[in-house]
Amino acid sequence: MMTAHPWRPYVLLVLAISIPLLLFESLFSHLIFVNRARPRIKRFAELPLRFRYDGTFKILQVADMHFGNGKATRCKDVLDSEFEWCSDLNTTRFLRRMIEAERPDLIAFTGDNIFGPSATDAAESLFRAFAPAMESMIPWAAILGNHDQESSMNREELMSLVSLMDYSVSQVNPPSAGGTMRIEGFGNYHIKVHGAPGSGLDNTSILNLYFLDSGDRVVVSGRKTYGWIRESQLNWVHSISQQSQLQVESQSLSPALAFFHIPIPEVRDLWFKKIKGTFQEYVACSFVNSGVLNTLVSMRDVKAVFFGHDHLNDFCGELNHISVCYGGGFGYHAYGRAGWPRRARVIKAELRKGSKTWMGIQNILTWKRIDDERLTKIDDQVLWSHADDEEEDSSHSQKDV
Numbered sequence: 001m002m003t004a005h006p007w008r009p010y011v012l013l014v015l016a017i018s019i020p021l022l023l024f025e026s027l028f029s030h031l032i033f034v035n036r037a038r039p040r041i042k043r044f045a046e047l048p049l050r051f052r053y054d055g056t057f058k059i060l061q062v063a064d065m066h067f068g069n070g071k072a073t074r075c076k077d078v079l080d081s082e083f084e085w086c087s088d089l090n091t092t093r094f095l096r097r098m099i100e101a102e103r104p105d106l107i108a109f110t111g112d113n114i115f116g117p118s119a120t121d122a123a124e125s126l127f128r129a130f131a132p133a134m135e136s137m138i139p140w141a142a143i144l145g146n147h148d149q150e151s152s153m154n155r156e157e158l159m160s161l162v163s164l165m166d167y168s169v170s171q172v173n174p175p176s177a178g179g180t181m182r183i184e185g186f187g188n189y190h191i192k193v194h195g196a197p198g199s200g201l202d203n204t205s206i207l208n209l210y211f212l213d214s215g216d217r218v219v220v221s222g223r224k225t226y227g228w229i230r231e232s233q234l235n236w237v238h239s240i241s242q243q244s245q246l247q248v249e250s251q252s253l254s255p256a257l258a259f260f261h262i263p264i265p266e267v268r269d270l271w272f273k274k275i276k277g278t279f280q281e282y283v284a285c286s287f288v289n290s291g292v293l294n295t296l297v298s299m300r301d302v303k304a305v306f307f308g309h310d311h312l313n314d315f316c317g318e319l320n321h322i323s324v325c326y327g328g329g330f331g332y333h334a335y336g337r338a339g340w341p342r343r344a345r346v347i348k349a350e351l352r353k354g355s356k357t358w359m360g361i362q363n364i365l366t367w368k369r370i371d372d373e374r375l376t377k378i379d380d381q382v383l384w385s386h387a388d389d390e391e392e393d394s395s396h397s398q399k400d401v
């Protein structure tokens, strides 16, 4: 006998197979396909960086965020009244407020961006730590400290990822390093800042920024010490400085700023000298002196150096006519001092006005803001002025500059 619906058993069979499959897919697919989002390319910052129409260029230095896992990562060394609700999210909030208050042209993260031992997944922690910078669409540059690699990624992997993040202008190493010039470390690169639009210097780098990897920890002759900037890195930065100076047609050099994480041994001498800011912690640097200061002095273009590492120091001093400055501890999961607010440094370069247009750099200024209700501005100072170089040059020769 013919049935009324001969197709019915087939339909039931298809349903019997497909319903469990669909259920399985909807319940477990997120476990099988780790990331269902479509891969997309990095959002690039507009390069070269350049001065604004108003003749200024501003950098926000963020030292030692020590980011962990976000909300679950508690603060260290805060007042009892602050502790209960305090986490990595306070670091994020502080960064958002600083960006909002200063609207910098570049954000420079000078290492210990994440605190490896507290970050379950290094990549995740990096994305969370740098999220405010990426959201702001402001170009940003980062180097590593001595704690970044203490989680699930090594230093090369970390710098590769950092270089691929949205609006990051960081590089693992300069392109030349893969050729004849081998360079140690990861995160040595040069960022150019061109003159103001329409000024005639818009195709020239009038401010050079050198980022250097100062390493993490090393055992030297059986003794454990902090890392330092190696000879290969110093040779590279010296050659870059010479090349960039050749490209400047005017007689005066284009000033440069250098950024690294671990201070150099000579910073200890500033205990006995005039400084602006607070010196309340021993300078924890390598006992190896690789000649960083001598190299920077011989380059002549570096006017100021910025580092982090010692969270309780936030001063600027001067060594052989180069300003050296701590950023001051920024992150809430980093060690600090309860009642001594977290802080950040701002660096601003101003151009001098010619008869018709902007010329080269007139002043390099700095100040800090502390993470209080009003982001109070402190320790405003001039780090370098064009006039300083004129004085120095005229003492060497009678030539007009």
Ligand SMILES: [Zn+2]
Pocket (backbone or CB within 6 Å): 064, 066, 112, 145, 147, 309, 310, 311, 334
């Ligand atoms: Zn640190």
